[in-house]
Amino acid sequence: MVEPLKNHFGPEIAEQIAVMVSAVHPSFDSSAFITFSADGFADLELTPRARHLADGLALFLPDNPERAVRILTASLDCYVEPQPLTAMSGFVFLPHVYFVATYGLDCFEASMDAQYEVTQRFTAEFSIRAFIERYEAATLERLRVWASDSSVHVRRLVSEGTRPRLPWAPRLAAFQVDPGPVVELLELLKDDEEEYVRRSVANNLNDIAKDHPELVVDVCRSWWTDGNRDRRRLIRHGLRTLVKQGDAGALGVLGYEASSPVEVNAFTVAPDAAEIGSKVVIEVEIVNPSAVDAAVLVDLRVHFQKSNGSTSPKVFKGAELTVAPDGSAIVRKSISLAQHSTRTHYPGDHQVDVMVNGVSHPGGMFSLS
Secondary structure (H helix, E strand, O other), X not given: OOOOHHHHOOOHHHHHHHHHHHHHXXXXXXXXXXXXXXXXXXXXXXXXXXXXXXXXXXXXXXXXXXXXXXXXXXXXXXXXXXXXXXXXXXXXXXXXXXXXXXXXXXXXXXXXXXXXXXXXXOOOOOOHHXXXXXXXXXXXXXXXXXXXXXXXXXHHHHHHOOOOOOOOOOOOHHHHHOOHHHHHHHHHHOOOOOHHHHHHHHHHHHHHHOOOHHHHHHHHHHHHXXXXXXXXXXXXXXXXXXXXXXXXXXXXXXXOOOOOOOEEEEEEEEOOEEOOOOEEEEEEEEEEOOOOOEEEEEEEEEEEEOOOOOEEEEEEEEEEEEEOOOEEEEEEEEEEOOOOOOOOOOOEEEEXXXXXXXXXXXXXXXXXX
16 A cells, blocks of 8 residues: 555654744744644645645744745755655645745745745746746746756746646646647757756646647647657657547657558457456557558557446557568557556456557457456
């Protein structure tokens, strides 16, 4: 059983923050802050815990929001990293993010300075969204400047913070309607020297594609033309949802045309009767009867049974390959039928399709018991 993330964000977080703030603002009432933070803390999940601490900071920092934000920003330098560091260590700054987003909206410059500093220690991708919504033009202008910042974390914030569908955060509805301003920022970052930033650009493209697939295909097509290996890897990742959906435009950008001459020559699923907890192996033979090389993207789509008797398709990545003239290739995939936290298996017949360059071909079937 995976331990809940909130267990790594305990009462000690309030104590750490109190020490940091007191170091730059001696009149901060650490005891009162810690007492307030403990009230009801155990019953809260991770993000409500962080918001609760942010509310506590608002109670015990000065009423003037700009002064409070400046104090909080100065306190960042007083943080002592725990040893050993863990993936959750940076979450000590999550309350700072929520504080700025909630209580710093009326002091733009101080809050932008705070987010610039916080994002180099944790991430300000959650708080920057409040400023995009309140001060869209001014925030976008600042992000354009930050797109060439020397800090990789600041550059990543430009992309990650403007994702229309960022996980753990409210959607940016305006950018779902018109993602043009976001695309302009991504243009500045598409060839960033750091994979960390380029990966964020790809994730942002993938978000946009869920609302504007044609736009993303057009952007990726223009980027692909003179793109190097790194940029083309970014494009592949940014198009991943459209590729899984068999979008012809996305597949065409990657060189996988629906008009490819390749054919599905053989298809097997073994065993044809399986038990929950076991696995099935799917094997597909692809042939190319033409006189030229054929680029092929093979995916496998399994229609899993649901509890109500309906089915839900899930696409599994098969292979990307080039099949020589009059040649053939075998694609083999093992699929686990164990119960997962993200997928529950139910008995019944399961249809399997083969997706070749986005075109669905009937495959086979296995029964699950």
